[in-house]
Amino acid sequence: MSESRSDVAELGRALDDILGDPDPSSSARFRVRDQISRRLERSTRWRRTAGLLAVAAAFGVCAIAIALSSRSVSHAPIPAEVVHAGASLGPGILELPSRARVEIHAGADLRLLGDDADGTRFELARGVVLVHVDPRPTGPRFVIEVPNASVEVVGTTFAVGVSDAGETRVQGRDGTVAVVTKTGRTFVRSGDRWPADAPLLVTNDDAWRTVSGTASTEPVDAKPPTPAAAVEHPPARAVTRGKRVLSQFEQAKRLEEDGDIAAALVAYKQIATADSTEAEDALYAVGRIELHRQREPATALATFFAYRRRFPSGRYARAVDVHVLDIAIANNDRELIEQEAARFLADHSDDPRAARFRLARASLRAERGDCAAARADLAHVPKPSIPAAVLQRCP
């Protein structure tokens, strides 16, 4: 069949005619864009959901594996005759006269260095042990030596693990444990781990209950567990995922929140003396604890002056000013009150806290009989907060 030029042209025109206007309407551009955005959003949501499901499934598998592996821990009591200084202890539960229970997992290489009036000392070279120590605030220390660190406890339940590569992990259950290394002292409190991002050593509540003596011990398992099964707990990454690593300051703050003020103060002071970004927060926290918790205004005053010297325009500068004024009023240190009022009002006369300084200064002026000056201060102080004694002297 021949294709003449006129036929081809006719075909083009006819096709053009039937295909119609291909230009999009003005609203089509926005409509299509909107639909694309919605579909992309749906797709992202679906992908996220699928990811979460996958993580949940992985977590489930890990939990089952951990539950199965934890059954392999022997809960048999270790006979007293084998427990002596220098003894290497096998798997089982060790009860010490010093009211401490140590659950030794299979494969752990634990040696008792001593258990006497000076304290209880172990050396853990490899494997996992769970420890419960009854509170002993003033008694002998309980220490587990691990490669490159030692774990000290006053009264708590915790787990210590040393991998084959010599890496140490600590997991706190109750109370607070101090991990002492060459670089310093880190507090591991309930639920925390050291290092902070380390996998959980123990995920089974039954294991904690067993070591703390709140569950009955099982009879000796005739078939000893394999070392690998007991020591190598699957890393519970799904549990730790997304958990923020606490900074040193946050750790100290949590100690304070838990009521362990002494430990918190030690931790805050340690941070404050270091050249850290959290030093300012920590130094202020030290002053605050000394003033409000320990009721030691003189010590707190020294700390607040130290804060001023170190952070002249710090974030807590005005709060420190108020604390110093309060201490000065409590000590009836008139000179310091005058000095602090003049200092604060010179720079921050518009600050809502300025009224406290004005009132303090006005009280001193009224006492001296300088009513004109006192009234000048009182003019900026809300009337209900002015003490009657001041108004009587300078009506």
Next chain:
Amino acid sequence: MLPRATPTRGRTPPFSERTPPSFDDVYAAHFGYVFRLAARLAGRGDAEDLTQEVFLVVHRRLAEFRGDAELTTWLFQIVYRVVGAHVRRSRVRRWLAAALGRDHGDAQVWPVGPRNLERAEQAQWLARALGKLSWEKRAAVILHEVEGWTCPQIAERLGVPVQTVYTRLHHARRDLARAMSFRVASEVTDE
């Protein structure tokens, strides 16, 4: 003549390998081009849905685009694949519907929008014939006869030898002309 979706160098936005275009830039610059191609190749009725599909592919694969070819060439290849898959799916659906007795089994009837009502019937015949063409032939004839692309341009963008395009075009014209002559013949017979 209506505006054509012919890609020209002047219309293509500048591309630098160092700064790959963002999806929004590509959408803003080439929405019209993609929509026109989809409307031409699949019909106006499905153009919006197909444009959407094309840009979802673009969104997914834009990071892979390294600027080795013109952006419009890359876009055309996506349009060609997306619309081709749509046309083939439609054909299978129609075939299944016909097999199940739920449809008359005719090829896709092109949505007709003739400006000249006197030519409506002829357009309907041509549309039906166009719907019966294979996807490759249909694309070749539309791109050449309607969009005005040359055979070497089509061959380059499809990644096929230019002779293949000539062959597809020749067969498409022949089939369409045959359909039209059958229409004329049937009109004569009816009379």
